[in-house]
Amino acid sequence: MSSSQIKLYSYWRSTTSYRVRAALNLKGVGYETVPVDLLAGDQRSDDYAALNPGKGVPTLVLADGTVLTQSLAILDYIEETWPTPPLLPADKRLRARVLAAAHTMAVDVHPVNNLRVVTHLRDAYGVDTDGAMAWMRHWMDQGFAAFETLVDDTTEFAFGDTPDLADLCLVAQAYNARRWGVDLTPYPNVARIEAACLAVPEIAAAHPDQQPDAQ
Known part of the structure; x- marks a missing residue:
């Protein structure tokens, strides 16, 4: 195309x-x-x-x-x-598990940490930079702790040998985590899955640093 x-x-x-x-x-x-x-x-x-x-x-x-x-x-x-x-499995139960892990990143963590929320915290409530970063790290830690237990720990990716929707949502949030200094050591599944994703050329090409507007 x-x-x-x-x-x-x-x-x-x-x-x-x-x-x-x-x-x-x-x-x-x-x-x-x-x-x-x-x-x-x-x-x-x-x-x-x-x-x-x-x-x-x-x-x-x-x-x-x-x-x-x-x-x-x-x-x-x-x-x-x-x-x-496929990014979602045909099996209905496994599909629900993949979606739950994906939504943990995309629904529970991302919305409370995006730019407009953090900006509002600063403008409306006087939260300083350190407070804003503590806020973001808190919700990322909460999400990673949940994700850690939702995924399989015997597969290369979150639920199998190929990346799925949960993996894509995780690798994107892991980028933010490293950017804001979140320690991923307590989350070995998260770190393992992030590394597996970044070894896939198509996902590596989607990394922020590879984009035409990267600064």
Whole structure:
């Protein structure tokens, strides 16, 4: 598929963008990256807000102009449209386990640690930089502790020998953890899975440092 057919509006350090990039790469779907500088406030521009009323990233614009927002909804579309290789297992019980681990990162940790929440903590409640970092580390530690017990400890990835949705959500959050100084030593499954993911070329290519807008 030509990269000109699909556009992915993303920010290089965005964990939500990271997991969508990884999914597209794994499935061999070409796309054009359109950078949205969150720190500069690009997401609040009239043009972008018209595209994505939530004023966040990622936004996926399909070849026919259809606009998709919210990373988990985008990932669901990707999985249904390009099912190979699968990111969710066919077995219903295993699928529920994969989703639970994925949501631990994507639903429990990410929303309370994203830029707009941390900015609001500072602006509305006077939380200083140290307090904001302590806040983020707290929720990451809580999430990693749960993830550690939800996944298998005898497989290369979270639930098998190939990466799934839980792995993509984890590797993106692990990037944030290392960025903010979270010690992953207490979470050997997390560290093992992160290393396995980063050894996959398609996931490595989705890493923030490899993006055209990386600073």
